[in-house]
Amino acid sequence: MSAQSIAAVLTPLPVLIPTLAAAATLLAGRSARLQRSIAVIALSAVVAVCAALVYYADRLGTIVVHVGGWGSTEPGMGPLGISLVADRLSALMLLVSAIVLLGVVFYAIGQGIRDGDERQPVSIFLPTYLVLSAGVCTAFLAGDLFNLFVGFEVLLSASFVLLTIGASAERVRAGIAYVMVSMVSSLIFLAGIALVYATTGTLNMAEVAVRLDDVPDGTRNALFAVLLVAFGIKAAVFPLSAWLPDSYPTAPAPVTAVFAGLLTKVGVYAIIRAHSLLFPGGSMDGVLLVAALLTMLVGILGAIAQSDIKRLLSFTLVSHIVYMVFGVALSNDLGMSGAIYYVAHHIVVQTTLFLVVGLIERQAGASTLQRLGGLAAASPLLAFVFLVPALNLGGIPPFSGFIGKVALLEAGTRDGSVLAWLLVGGGVLTSLLTLYAVARVWTKAFWRARADAPQGDLSAATPSALLDDAEADVSFADRDDVGRMPVGMVLPTAALIAVGLALTVWAGPIFGYSERAADQVLDRGQYVSAVLGPGVTP
Secondary structure, three states: OOHHHHHHHHHHHHHHHHHHHHHHHHHOOOOOOOOOOOOOOHHHHHHHHHHHHHHHHHHHHOOOEEEEOOOOOOOOOOOEEEEEEEOOHHHHHHHHHHHHHHHHHHHHHHHHHOOOOOOOHHHHHHHHHHHHHHHHHHHHHEEEEHHHHHHHHHOOOOOHHHOOOOHHHHHHHHHHHHHHHHHHHHHHHHHHHHHHHHHHHOOEEEHHHHHOOOHHHHHHEEEEEEHHHHHHHHOOOOOOOOOOOHHHOOOOHHHHHHHHHHHHHHHHHHHHHHHHHHHOOOOOOHHHHHHHHHHHHHHHHHHHHOOOOHHEEEEHHHHHHHHHHHHHOOOOHHHHHHHHHHHHHHHHHHHHHHHHHHHHHHHHOOEEEOOOOOOHHHHHHHHHHHHHHHHHHHHHOOOOHHHHHHHHHHHHHHHHOOOHHHHHHHHHHHHHHHHHOOOOOHHHHHHOOOHHOOOOHHOOOOHHHHOOEEEEHHHHHHHOOOOOOOOHHHHHHHHHHHHHHHHHOHHHHHHHHHHHHHHHHHOHHHHHHHOOOOOOOO
């Protein structure tokens, strides 16, 4: 079998494996051990498949599989069916996402898949989590706008279940807000799909790219604006980001971690595809740069005002999304390379930090700074697993966060426009304020004595004494496992820290791959020819 044939066989598997595994875990709902085995084996297989796809995409170029593709006799039109496309960008996103999904499921199993009382429906966690994994992979492989929409909707359905697992009042309130915002985004995206179809007569992204070249600029800009609003909500770009800090912190630690690491990046990926493939030319770059600057400032100023670590990290998530949007909006090779590298870095580091918060809750029974202190003395290991990804997020050299930011800032200086220079200044300021935010967590939660915390004595209080406090802390008040971090939670966190460090140690080859991926993304003719056949170019 040729390498091209092997790659074609592998391409659908990141969607197919977790989908079938989700069905299997539902059937095995009465056996927790069997459920866990199926989930771990399935996600391990997805990691292996995605690693192979990275190799083949880098070696062979864009890999295209037409699922149910019936031949078309119309010139310049691809087969009728679903096109799955794996190029260097989507293969890298698949691999990093699969590694994170596998690490988080090990963490969830080590935690007991819950943080709350015994009534939580644990048996539905793994099937729903696998459906979420399939949705993520569907979005990254989608070669048409409608299949991208389907991937988003699979994510929405699964994420609502995971967000509200346990059905506590706080989680249901956050889940309703999340679903309402997501539904608005989906409706806008669906309207955008309808407008694109009305304009071009197709939803295959390669065909849309070809046909939009003959559409008047005003119509093209209107279509791009509608899609940008839909993708901007999912990526949490200001002013469409207010939903995120209120939704993520209420969920269990594994759920929050995978949401923070992956779901917003699906929106960023969609922005990259729309900007580079469908609407090149930079017509909306100024809007993107302004939105990026505002998102940076609003996100990081919100972060330094927080006292709960989960909310603080949620705001830093918003502020750092725009490093990627900044790179995309610059529309040059270095900016796109830096954005792709930074996406991989941020998925890993942000996920790791939210897992660390879960460890902090296990060790101290709280995640709010008013109650925390003395963690460095109580658990030097916990101090280490927080400090490394925190410094990486802040962009301290020589970590991957520093490498990605330097590339993006250099790309901004090469652009030389006023907006680009404002983003360069905003990026430096955001990085410094991120360091301030994580240093504040370090000094208050790890360095000072717990007796010096304003509410440090409440960690040992009875549940009735905590009724007026945050519900997330109430759930830990009557637990007999607070103060002990299970090895099954620590090891996956340490493994993801190692992945983040690998992005630093092998920064040269990985950034080289990012540069090749950026060249491929910006050369849309290569994508179109791979999907529609040789000789068809935009």
